[in-house]
Amino acid sequence: MNPSLSLPRTAPRTLHDLPSPPALPLIGHLHRLDPTRMHLQLEAWAREFGGAYRLRLANRDVLVFDDPELAHAVLRDRPKTISRAGMIRPIFAELGIDGVFAAEGDDWLPQRRLIMQSLNVTHFRSFFPTIQRITARLLRRWQRAAERGEVLEMTQELIRYTVDVTSALSFGEDPNTIEQPGNVIQDHLASIFPAIMKRTMMPFPLWHWLKLPADRRLDRDLKVVHAYAHERIARARERLRDDPAEGPRNALEAMLLEVDRPGSGFDDRSVVANVLTLLLGGEDTTAHSLAWTLLYLAQDPALQRRLHAQACLALGDDAVCAAHEQVRELDAFEALATEAMRLRPVVAFLGLEAREPTEVGGIHLPVGTRLFFLNRPAQVDERRFARPQVYDPSRWSRAVAPADGAHDARAFLQFGAGPRVCPGRHLAGVEMRLVLSMLLKHFEVELACRPDEIEELLHFTLTPSRMPVRLRLRRNAAPAPRAAAKPARSCPFGHG
Incomplete structure (x- = not known):
């Protein structure tokens, strides 16, 4: 038993x-949980039972x-005493995507090193x-x-960008x-996370015996x-050989060199x-974070005007952030997405x-x-955030938050914590800063539906059911740069 996970309590439990919601024999609470909206039910029970309760999923306690x-x-x-291996790794392995995210135990650290070494090779600058x-x-x-007055479905727009x-x-x-246009890789990626969410909640792998259309x-x-x-692996090997x-020059090539070392184990x-x-983690989470940001921006024209002025000041005559050194000046735009x-x-x-x-918290947990x-x-x-229901990006400013009431940054765990903190958090922050500074310099943002028509859907990540937005050009923004001629061999690292 690991006492390090216990918080002081009067007696073990x-x-x-x-407390636990009413359950049915055999299936427990499964009948109450729609996989696409189960987070709302779990949160409702947390409010009812005071933050810690027991759930029953068929024959398994939660x-x-x-x-x-x-x-x-x-x-x-x-991953010493707590992991997610038994919960998602079999599903990820079946789909052939059991990389560092799904790895646990002795398998995790080598995969983490593989990912971090491959990302370090790319050098963000x-x-x-x-x-x-x-x-x-x-x-x-x-x-x-x-210019055409079109309404854009911004979730899909942003997924294309992050892909x-x-x-x-x-x-x-x-x-x-x-x-x-048409049949791009994004269309094929779209079904993977919803399938993982659904299969994670199934008490047994029904799809092994009965395959539904999905x-x-x-x-x-x-x-x-x-x-x-x-x-792309074949192309990368050819390039490395030639x-x-x-x-x-990229994460894939760095991984292949590591894999080909004698005794790598990969x-x-x-x-x-x-x-x-x-690819899956990078496109999905960042795109949906940006999409949810637009929901709040569209309802606050005054905030848009303030950030438009900041974007003009930070970007100057440039249409988009022009240099890596400028990124650090765009804190206010990442704060929009963080909030x-x-x-x-x-x-x-x-x-x-x-x-x-x-x-865990003075509660004994059996294996499994x-x-x-x-x-x-x-x-x-x-108790953790002042005016918690108010969308206020300024709370993430170091100069404002401490003087403006409660601000417990440790309670914000969207990128995880501990040794398993998300390795892509820096990339996500750069994308958020560039997209939002570009958007607010050049456009006014208007929601093309009522805010209450947008639902939260849980497809492994929290996804808006829709995000229709109309953009209006601002008169004093810089023109978009012309598309550069496509090089004969595309490489993002300056090698031509």
């Missing part, structure tokens, strides 16, 4: 000492809690021109839409889904996605799993599992007990 200090203790201890180019491309697309950025980082190839679609999409990855002195399957993990994530957490809850008997940590309750708690 078991899960059966905790501890549901919302204490961020307890979450920090649990996350620091991973040399990768920045690619993000800038893709942001300028998005600006041109949005300017054309604004282009993450593909360039991962594969060294820019698929240009922003300008390429399962068959997933199989088709996975076939395309894996073929996409294998094609020009070995140049070294790796193979091409590990590479596919990890580059697809980068949106506080109210609409893209990671609605974190699912874990006890690998051995342990205590699941834990759901709910992110939002603490993030909208007035």
